[in-house]
Amino acid sequence: MSTAAAHDDHHHHAPTGLKRWLFSTNHKDIGTLYLWFSFAMFLAGGLLAMVIRTELLEPGMQFVDPEFFNQMTTVHGLAMVFGAVMPGFVGLANWMIPLMIGAPDMALPRMNNWSFWILPFAFLILLSSVFMSAFGAGNPAAPNFGWTFYAPLSTEYGPASTDLFILSVHMMGISSIMGAINVIVTVFNLRAPGMTLMKMPLFVWTWLITAFLLIAVMPVLAGAVTMMLTDRHFGTSFFNAAGGGDPVLFQHVFWFFGHPEVYIMILPAFGIISAIIPTFARKPLFGYASMVYATASIALLSFVVWAHHMFTVGMPLAGTLFFMYMTMLISVPTGVKVFNWVATMWRGSMTFELPMKWAIAFVILFTCGGLSGLMLAITPVDFQYHDTYFVVAHFHYVLVSGAVFSMFAAAYYWLPKWSGVMPNKLLGELHFWSSLISVNLLFFPMHFVGLAGMPRRYADYALQFADYNFWISIGGFWFGLSQLLFLAVCVLCAMKKGEKAPARSWEGAEGLEWEVPSPAPFHTYDTPPVVK
Amino acid sequence: MSEHNLQQRNQRTLRKLLIWAVAMFGFAFAMVPFYDVICDITGLNGKTSTTASTEGPSQVVEDRTVTVEFITQRGEGVNGDFTSATRRVEVHPGEITLVNFFASNPKSSDIITQSIPSVSPGEAARYLHKTQCFCFDQQSLAAGERKEMPMIFYLDPELPRHINTLTLSYTIFDVTDRVAATNN
Ligand code: HEM
Ligand SMILES: [Cu+2]
Numbered sequence: 001m002s003t004a005a006a007h008d009d010h011h012h013h014a015p016t017g018l019k020r021w022l023f024s025t026n027h028k029d030i031g032t033l034y035l036w037f038s039f040a041m042f043l044a045g046g047l048l049a050m051v052i053r054t055e056l057l058e059p060g061m062q063f064v065d066p067e068f069f070n071q072m073t074t075v076h077g078l079a080m081v082f083g084a085v086m087p088g089f090v091g092l093a094n095w096m097i098p099l100m101i102g103a104p105d106m107a108l109p110r111m112n113n114w115s116f117w118i119l120p121f122a123f124l125i126l127l128s129s130v131f132m133s134a135f136g137a138g139n140p141a142a143p144n145f146g147w148t149f150y151a152p153l154s155t156e157y158g159p160a161s162t163d164l165f166i167l168s169v170h171m172m173g174i175s176s177i178m179g180a181i182n183v184i185v186t187v188f189n190l191r192a193p194g195m196t197l198m199k200m201p202l203f204v205w206t207w208l209i210t211a212f213l214l215i216a217v218m219p220v221l222a223g224a225v226t227m228m229l230t231d232r233h234f235g236t237s238f239f240n241a242a243g244g245g246d247p248v249l250f251q252h253v254f255w256f257f258g259h260p261e262v263y264i265m266i267l268p269a270f271g272i273i274s275a276i277i278p279t280f281a282r283k284p285l286f287g288y289a290s291m292v293y294a295t296a297s298i299a300l301l302s303f304v305v306w307a308h309h310m311f312t313v314g315m316p317l318a319g320t321l322f323f324m325y326m327t328m329l330i331s332v333p334t335g336v337k338v339f340n341w342v343a344t345m346w347r348g349s350m351t352f353e354l355p356m357k358w359a360i361a362f363v364i365l366f367t368c369g370g371l372s373g374l375m376l377a378i379t380p381v382d383f384q385y386h387d388t389y390f391v392v393a394h395f396h397y398v399l400v401s402g403a404v405f406s407m408f409a410a411a412y413y414w415l416p417k418w419s420g421v422m423p424n425k426l427l428g429e430l431h432f433w434s435s436l437i438s439v440n441l442l443f444f445p446m447h448f449v450g451l452a453g454m455p456r457r458y459a460d461y462a463l464q465f466a467d468y469n470f471w472i473s474i475g476g477f478w479f480g481l482s483q484l485l486f487l488a489v490c491v492l493c494a495m496k497k498g499e500k501a502p503a504r505s506w507e508g509a510e511g512l513e514w515e516v517p518s519p520a521p522f523h524t525y526d527t528p529p530v531v532k
Numbered sequence: 533m534s535e536h537n538l539q540q541r542n543q544r545t546l547r548k549l550l551i552w553a554v555a556m557f558g559f560a561f562a563m564v565p566f567y568d569v570i571c572d573i574t575g576l577n578g579k580t581s582t583t584a585s586t587e588g589p590s591q592v593v594e595d596r597t598v599t600v601e602f603i604t605q606r607g608e609g610v611n612g613d614f615t616s617a618t619r620r621v622e623v624h625p626g627e628i629t630l631v632n633f634f635a636s637n638p639k640s641s642d643i644i645t646q647s648i649p650s651v652s653p654g655e656a657a658r659y660l661h662k663t664q665c666f667c668f669d670q671q672s673l674a675a676g677e678r679k680e681m682p683m684i685f686y687l688d689p690e691l692p693r694h695i696n697t698l699t700l701s702y703t704i705f706d707v708t709d710r711v712a713a714t715n716n
Contacts, residue, residue, distance in 0.1 A: 185542050249564065317655070
């Protein structure tokens with residue numbers, strides 16, 4: 001495996017066209033691939049969500065049958081979690097970590113190429129079953145058991161395509177693990193002289209900790225799907241009660257992965273926001289060290305809260321109390337972060353360029369999501385809320401107006417560095433305001449229908465929920481269409497149409513990435529930069 | 533640092549992380565026996581002992597009455613009846629009680645069944661002792677057979693005071709194919 005410095009010879013004969021992308025070991029190219037892939041999955045997953053919202057526009061069954069509806073919720077969740085959010089953050093890591101720590105490339109460039117190129121095939125496999133289903137092949141043709149694929153729905157009762165699903169989850173897992181290893185090796189071994197750990201930008205810190213989480217839990221997910229596979233085909237009974245196994249065990253294994261996984265999807269976002277707010281408040285980040293410790297404690301705590309997803313499954317009282325208090329404890333370091341962001345803005349000379357708008361929206365809306373999470377953590381209350389739209393509202397606030405908004409913030413912030421031109425202001429403003437309003441129209445009423453008892457994952461609902469659902473669907477279509485504006489912004493930048501960006505593209509921006517020209521040249525830091 | 537050194541360092545870090553990933557894969561499987569142990573200790577998920585209890589009760593607590601309810605369910609592949617002679621009994625802790633269960637096989641071929649018990653609240657599982665149960669072994673049902681299957685139990689006199697009702701649920705599964713597969 002070649003290391004970063006060992007491929008100096010690429011300088012003179014960089015391949016072009018398809019080959020450039022297929023064989024690239026350059027962190028910027030691979031970052032770009034990841035980001036486009038993530039966006040494509042975001043649109044594909046979004047399309048599935050539009051099917052869901054079309055069916056739920058009115059009570060009664062109009063548009064799809066319930067079986068197909070279940071496939072939509074399942075594949076929507078999988079595509080968004082594993083296809084849009086995770087690869088999106090990996091793309092940002094690829095682009096920005098070497099630039100931020102003064103490294104010439106990622107430490108294991110060839111592995112980097114592999115970890116990206118596995119992904120499109122993983123999703124080809126998964127999405128192929130949706131195409132088969134849409135065109136009437138097999139019934140049901142696509143996985144239909146929810147993104148959490150609980151046994152026995154996914155074992156005894158899983159459709160044939162479950163095996164495709166298992167294969168594709170394995171591939172996604174291998175890709176993430178390789179990506180995570182690359183981040184850790186790069187951060188440990190390739191920092192420029194003088195870039196001590198406690199001088200690293202928070203985006204690098206949060207990604208380092210995320211990478212450790214990934215290596216700890218993606219193999220557990222791989223273990224879970226492997227057990228499913230052997231239960232399905234090789235006569236084992238890990239999750240099969242008839243053979244002495246236990247379906248509840250599945251939930252423990254899944255959520256042991258699943259809860260750290262939700263932090264994998266939010267920690268890098270914390271890093272992005274911690275980069276953007278100081279820039280536009282023109283003040284250094286408040287409480288840098290406490291941010292690092294808060295991130296580390298969130299990561300550690302995330303291993304001891306998984307059963308808050310399973311309160312209704314039944315647990316001894318002591319266990320229930322333990323998981324309830326641990327879950328509530330996580331809001332302490334999370335609160336520290338929100339406090340620090342607000343304190344950074346306090347008396348800063350704030351301006352509200354696009355990245356800052358997204359960042360502030362993130363802080364407010366993510367906090368809303370954290371608050372509903374806190375409500376769900378209260379066990380007796382969760383008995384009422386569990387598996388209702390209240391949970392759906394919770395995790396969409398933290399994931400869409402949280403993780404996804406942070407990626408929009410990151411894109412608007414770093415697009416000048418990536419492309420050399422400033423993102424189109426008019427389209428950007430439209431995209432922001434349109435998304436901000438529609439995302440709340442889409443997800444806020446879900447709290448109400450959830451509290452009133454509307455269960456999630458059903459293709460129909462009781463008449464009393466009709467008005468809310470109508471507006472939720474309108475919000476959904478509106479939010480979906482708004483994302484085409486972002487597509488336009490990205491395409492314009494890729495075509496270099498726009499105001500030329502200076503090296504330091506934002507007035508108050510600090511950090512090594514702003515010392516290199518915009519767009520960042522194909523090779524940076526052949527000689528390590530000076531870290532002050 | 534020379535380039536060669538850096539390469540070696542990268543490889544070393546890579547190896548350590550890979551070992552960790554493989555270990556975590558193993559950990560997922562280690563969770564299986566670990567889960568069983570936790571279930572044994574805490575009664576998590578209402579699992580009762582899978583073997584007959586050999587000791588009798590130390591005493592009968594006459595001044596305390598506990599309701600025991602029975603639920604029967606048919607799992608995958610079973611289409612015969614599965615019921616208990618009674619749906620609820622009132623017992624004193626320490627009192628030995630017999631309850632009959634019935635299963636039938638309307639199919640034209642013999643089947644082998646396995647019943648899986650579960651107690652709610654899970655906390656009570658350890659205090660339910662069975663001296664005989666059809667669930668300890670697989671039960672074969674000939675074509676058209678209706679079988680009486682006894683279960684004898686007593687509640688531990690130590691049963692915590694706040695538990696006044698407990699529910700014992702059985703799910704019956706057709707494991708004919710499973711048994712055939714392991715015999716081959
Ligand atoms: C203050 C922090 C948080 C708390 C206290 C919290 C608490 C909870 C609880 C108790 C549930 C289970 C609800 C139920 O199923 O009945 C839940 C579900 C969920 N949470 Fe959070 N949460 C927090 C933050 C987050 C974050 C940051 C994310 C992701 C970025 C997240 C993603 C999710 C997801 C995806 C689910 C639903 C999983 C499913 O059943 O499909 N949560 N949360
Ligand atoms: Cu969780």
